[in-house]
Amino acid sequence: MATFDGFEYDVIIVGSGAGGGMSAHILTEAGIKVLMLEAGRDYDPVEETPMFNENHEAPLRGESTSDKDFGYYDGTVDGGWSVPGEPYTTADGTEFLWWRARMLGGRTNHFGRYVPRFNDRDFKPFSHDGLGVDWPIDYDEIQPWYDKCEKIVGVSGNNPGIYDVPDSGEGVLQPHAQPRVYELLVEAACEKLGLPIVPMRRAVLTRAIDEREACFNATHCGRGCSIGAAFQTTTSVIPWAKNTGNIKVVTDAMVKEVHLNEDGKASGVTFVDRKTKQDVRVDADIVILAASACETARLMLNSKSERFPNGLANSSGQVGRNLMDSTGADINGHIPALKGRPRYNEDGLAGNHLYIPWWDYEGQDSGTVNFKRGYHLEIGGGFGAPDMGLGGSADGYGKSAKQMVRDNYGSNIGFALRGEMVVNDDCYCEIDPNVKDKWGIPVLRFHWKWSEEEINQVAHGLEWGEKLIKAMGGYVTSPKRTPEEAILAGGQIIHEVGTTRMGDDPKTSVTNKWGQTWDVDNLYIMDGGVFASNPHKNCTITILTLAMRNATRLAEQIKGAAS
Amino acid sequence: MSKKYTSRINRRDSLKWLGSMTSVVVIGGVVVACDAPDQPIPEIKEGSHWPDLTFDPITGPKYGQDPDMLNPTTPWPRTLTNEQLDIVARLCDIICPEDEGGPSATAVGVPEVIDEWVSAPYKDQQSDRVLILNGLQWLDDEASRRFGGLFINLSEAEQLEIIDDIAYEKQLDVAEFEHATMFFAKLRTLVLGGYFTSPEGMRDIGYMGNTPIMGDYPGPTAEAMAHLNDIITNLPA
Structure with a gap:
């Protein structure tokens, strides 16, 4: 005691x-x-969550800055990729x-x-x-x-009977949310290509438990949740x-x-x-x-x-050894058929209602895929709260430019690969012998190197992302990149x-x-x-x-x- | 001999990146506006008269990592001159005029949004500031060259004659207008972004969220489903 x-x-x-x-x-x-x-x-x-605050109320329309890396309303306090006075360092060649x-x-x-x-x-x-x-x-x-x-966290989802998504016990899961139009279009593309697509397990309540309320289908979870649903x-x-x-x-x-x-x-x-x-x-x-x-x-x-x-x-x-993150890479596409589609409220639980779990365990065992660990694809799209990026879809000026933005709204679909990396000796953190933070505490120095496992996995994911976009009649809008260019930095997925x-x-x-x-x-x-x-x-x-x-x-x- | 900078991306991509400024990605369910990589400014070619002015960096106060999110304020002072604001307002009207869907960008205060943006003490905005202030100067230089007056004093027809030369992606391939076209693409992104994020613009574009729905999320409307089913029926084989 x-x-x-x-x-x-x-x-x-x-x-x-x-x-x-x-x-x-x-x-x-x-x-x-x-x-x-x-x-x-x-x-x-x-007391503090900016529920319902809109982008126009925020500095720079809520866009990300070095003070708020995920945008003004992100729930992170006194943090982000950098914390003033509390640095970390990276070895030469490490990102x-x-x-x-x-x-x-x-x-x-x-x-x-x-x-x-x-x-x-x-x-x-x-x-x-x-x-x-x-x-x-x-x-x-x-x-x-x-x-x-x-059960106590409160998870919405289902048991789809897929090996990558093990069943939860009876009565554990709450009902999952209905998919939106763009997710249903991805579902149709998955059907054509033979890929699974299932409800994402979300730590978002769709039924009230204890003192926490059910999600009221508005306000992004990234801000935090004053009603306890997220x-x-x-x-x-x-x-x-x-x-x-x-x-x-x-x-x-x-x-x-x-x-x-x-x-x-x-x-x-x-x-x-x-x-x-x-x-x-x-x-x-x-x-x-x-x-x-x-x-x-x-x-x-x-x-x-x-x-x-x-x-x-x-x-x-x-x-400090055996440091791992998830692999990450994004591929985005424009789907002309979705242009000008009928409006409705697509906020839902924010984030994914559906996602594509890993499907090719067989290929890994038989060697038809050239990497050993799986990934999943998260789906981006929809009628999100308008942000400054919307203006980028126009050319020219005047009424026609304005109309282009309206037409393009909700017509882009993106896939975010999140994959397993294999532990390796090149990824670790140690104490930097020369740098201390403002409290006098020695800081971490990171070392990082992807292996061929991760690069091959990302190449595979980008290929399937493109197939999905094409299966929806769309085209890829992301710049053409090699998997080495497309893979996000170590740590960037925050896993x-x-x-x-x-x-x-x-x-x-x-x-x-x-x-x-x-x-x-x-x-x-x-x-x-x-x-x-x-x-x-x-x-x-x-x-x-x-x-x-x-x-x-x-x-x-x-x-x-x-x- | 000076080395020429060769970008890894071609100029079409470059404009797209410039225009798109932010690309929406989803990280762990958090929609994240990712900064585009630093925009390489191409060398100034013969026949072009890009002002290429440099500016002292803005060091005004930032809002910090723990701002009052419920009551946002913008702590940095605005820096555009009245003359610059006048051109920006004129350009807002040209880029985003009133139409059947909604008011003009100027009517919903977008010039102030641009001023806030180019005056901000953050890296991306400061880089935008250099491009935009040079672009505003270029407009006056070009107006003077072609018509012997400041851009703001030209007739609408004269103004549009200049704008027509820098408003389209294809003009990136014309050496004389390359930089001015980059400027216009950036400004257009900010003006249309500023408009469609305003309350009037959000209504215009038909954003129906940010309102509580008690009970289960209802999913797509019958109209939205009918539209989707039509797309699915006609998917490429």
Whole structure:
């Protein structure tokens, strides 16, 4: 038992995003006292989300700037691709982008709410293709936890009976939203080409649960959601944890070091109070790191001791290694038949109602495709809120130019490939020996290199994207690019994981299958760092699910030890 | 011997990129306006008289990474002169006049949007500022060359004679008008974007969202479905 500011607690959780938030919920429900430390400011979506604000009300019509990389209304506070005074560096020849959010709830406040779950093969990639490593857990073990997690998160979707999209348990999913015209046209193209297309699993409520309302089909999820329909920890697990009375949340607390005691156990952390700029040391019986894959690795690498000169719990040398993102590439097309189509409200749940899951497992096994890991295609299009980009579709001037914009509105369809990369030795982060942030904390330096696996996968995706566009009678409007040119930068899809991976062998992994570090048994990792591979399925629901499972086991152990 | 810059993209693509300024992509369900890559400014060819003025960078206040999103404000001062605003307003009327669908761009305040845009302390807008301010100067230079007066004082017919030479993508291939055509494409994008993002423009284009629908999302209307089914029936084999 330790004390901070008059509050007694057992466990420190660093971070309040998906992993930290879910861990806090599970532990506090079990009656365990938690001190949560969040580097960013306090944030309340109920009070702060710009629901219904329109582009014309915002500076520069809401367009993106270096202050707001995803546009003025994006929910990210004090973050984006850069954080003033808190740089990161890249090795020569490396292109890597790191999205951070300095706010309670972290990146859950703005994520796309795409929550596809992994299948059995996703957990055993090495066994299937000899690349990378297997997870120390299998789908059967995680399946009931996915069900439990999806149930409390609130997921809309269905069970389409497709291998890439494993069934959720009965009664778990909420009804999914009806597709729009452009998605139905893609569906028709898929039918012609023999591709599957199914409802996207969304962490967006279509039925009210607990105190959260069902989506009212307006206002983009990326802004955050004041009614709680789009899942974020700040309208769900964190308020629930607070309701138990078992948590104290400290914001503006940038953790810089985890301390080790003489017994080799984690004894607490030091954080910088961002308001007073003072270091504050707090003790704990158990420390959970959930600061995001890269921030957690940074913290461990910066926590050096005699026992761990290369960073805390890093006897394997794997902390910071095995960094993975999703592959990303876009291809856009114009569909003349959609010109001037009848108007109706296409907001829906924002984002995708339908998407194209990975379809060619057979080709991977037989070798007819020249890459080992799959991807999915997300679909862009529709009558979105008008933005400054609309004006780009005209030529000339006057009434005819004005009419061109009207005609073209809603007639473009794009595909965004999101694929699995294979873990490789060239992608990792380490401490930059020369650069510190404004708090005096050494920063991360990233190294990145795609392999032929990813390049071949992107080539395949672009080819199919073009086939889809042509099957709809359209033509490609994206500039002609090689896959090397088309693949987005490492980190750009914001699915970075793997830097503290779990495994069966302490020599090649940082944690066991419970997120408990091999080297320090009261130090746990509950963020995406524990991923052993990075399937093409967006990572958040699996971070939440693993945190739920591992925190449940931790709670049982704490209570068992106490009784 | 000076090395000539060779762009990887051809000039048609270049105009498209310039015009499209933002391309809508979807990252994790977040619609993201991606900045186009830095626009290479082609060398000035013989027979062209692009002013090629340089400007001190704008260092005015930015709104920062934690603005009050519910009550947005724009903290930087405007920089267009009254004379420049007059030409911009005239161009707004030429590019986006009143028609059956809605009012003119000037009537909905787009000149102020352009002023806000070119005065902004962000990289993309500053690069647009260089192109646009040079373009406005070019219009006066060209007006003076052809008709012996400032652009704003020309007759409508005289103004349109100049505009006709720079308003179309194909004019990129005419050395004399290459830069001015790039300028006009950028301005057109901003003017039409400014118009269709205004409340009147949103109504004009038929955006029906941003309004709560309680209960399940109803999907397409019968009319929209009939239109789609017709397309599907006629898809290429």
